[in-house]
Every structure is written in structure tokens, then in C-alpha cells.
Amino acid sequence: MSDAPAPPEAAGAVLDAAGYQALTQATPAQIADLTRFLEMLTEGNAVMNLVGPATIPDFWNRHAWDSAQLLQLAPQAKTWADLGAGAGFPGLVLAAMLKGAPGAKVHLVESMTKRCRFLAQVSKELDLPTEIHNVRAEDLSLTVDIVTARACAPMSRLLGYARPYLKRGAVGLFLKGQDVVSELQEAEKAWRFESELTVSRSDPRGRIVQVKGLSRV
Numbered sequence: 001m002s003d004a005p006a007p008p009e010a011a012g013a014v015l016d017a018a019g020y021q022a023l024t025q026a027t028p029a030q031i032a033d034l035t036r037f038l039e040m041l042t043e044g045n046a047v048m049n050l051v052g053p054a055t056i057p058d059f060w061n062r063h064a065w066d067s068a069q070l071l072q073l074a075p076q077a078k079t080w081a082d083l084g085a086g087a088g089f090p091g092l093v094l095a096a097m098l099k100g101a102p103g104a105k106v107h108l109v110e111s112m113t114k115r116c117r118f119l120a121q122v123s124k125e126l127d128l129p130t131e132i133h134n135v136r137a138e139d140l141s142l143t144v145d146i147v148t149a150r151a152c153a154p155m156s157r158l159l160g161y162a163r164p165y166l167k168r169g170a171v172g173l174f175l176k177g178q179d180v181v182s183e184l185q186e187a188e189k190a191w192r193f194e195s196e197l198t199v200s201r202s203d204p205r206g207r208i209v210q211v212k213g214l215s216r217v
């Protein structure tokens, strides 16, 4: 048994920028971009509903690390589509971490115009490799390596939104909460698909669902 101290996520300690950097090997420039994003999120949240205000003090774990952990499941992926990107989770964090990587592009798909304006502001200021689509996800069809979503819709509905992307060869990586098993059971009534669950590293109650090979039952 190792005597090494428990990692912050296991110990339940609040994660700060240095802890995030240790978990992700983020560069100082990436930490600076994410710190500015946190400032813009805090300012934006004062005038519009972007994230639950109580979650902002836990930004580095609840939002940044929750999002960035996806990169460790798909280290070769260059192109991503984040459905229901909202204030930019996971999409803006992925874009900040992929900035400068050859061929990197994160498509942020969001139906609410106000939120798209916020996504555009952050992307412009931080010069992130994003493309913003102010549309409903299911009305768009992009060829990407990975299609992702967090808190966008229950799995059955989400698979309908993700279908055009999965049909073009994307793999799904969806951040889900503790109801994931019942959501999957419900989804299996309407869809056939392969799924694999990974425990979330930012919250042991959460699961990341990898989805491939979607078709209608």
C-alpha cells in the first residue's frame, strides 16, 4: 500500500488552480486562460444565469477538472462538438487546453443566443479554437472525433441530439450524474448502442458514458 498523500479529488479537498495544474499538466498559459475565463464567468453570472452561483467557488474541480478529464479519455481527439455548451462546460475548457494543438477545433452548439454571446466573448478574448453554432444540436450535423455534453438532456433525448454526429463517426463522451443507470435503461427502450461507464474523477458519484454504434430499436 502506498504512503503517498491522497490526491485532492480523493481527499474531497477543494481543488485550486495549482491542484488542477497537477492533475492536467496544464501549462502556465492555459492556467492564465482558465483564470481569465473564471473572472468572465463570475462577471457574466452577475447579469445572466450561466452556472449556479454556489458552484463558482468550486470552479477548478466542479467545472474545469470535470471538463478537462475528458481529454484523458480521448487523448488523440482533435475535433469536438459540445452539445448544449451553456457557459462553456466542457467545451471552453477543452478549447483552452487544446489551444495551439495542430488541427484542434471545438464546436460549441448552444440554442440560447445570450449564452452564445458569452461563449463568443470568452473565445475571442482568449483566442480559443472554437466555432459557435447558435442552433439546436439535433439540427446540425458535424464530422468530429468526439461529441460531448454535460447536463444537456436525459440520455434518451441526448442520443437523439447526438445522432447526426455519431452517424458521421464520432464517439460520444457524456458527463452524467448519479441517475445514469436508470437513464441508460430508459434510453435502451428507444436506442441500440454500445456504452461504457467510467467513474468521474471530479465527483465519484458522476459517470462518463462512452457511446458508439447508435441505431433505433
Ligand SMILES: C[S@@+](CC[C@H](N)C(=O)[O-])C[C@H]1O[C@@H](n2cnc3c(N)ncnc32)[C@H](O)[C@@H]1O
Residues within 6 Å of the ligand: 051, 083, 084, 085, 086, 087, 088, 089, 090, 109, 110, 111, 112, 115, 135, 136, 137, 138, 149, 150, 151, 152, 153, 161
Ligand atoms: C443545464 S445547461 C448546461 C450547460 C453546460 N453544458 C454545463 O454543464 O454547464 C443546458 C444547456 O443546454 C442547452 N440546450 C438544451 N437543449 C439543447 C439543444 N437541443 N440544442 C442546443 N442546446 C441545447 C440549454 O440552452 C442550456 O444552455
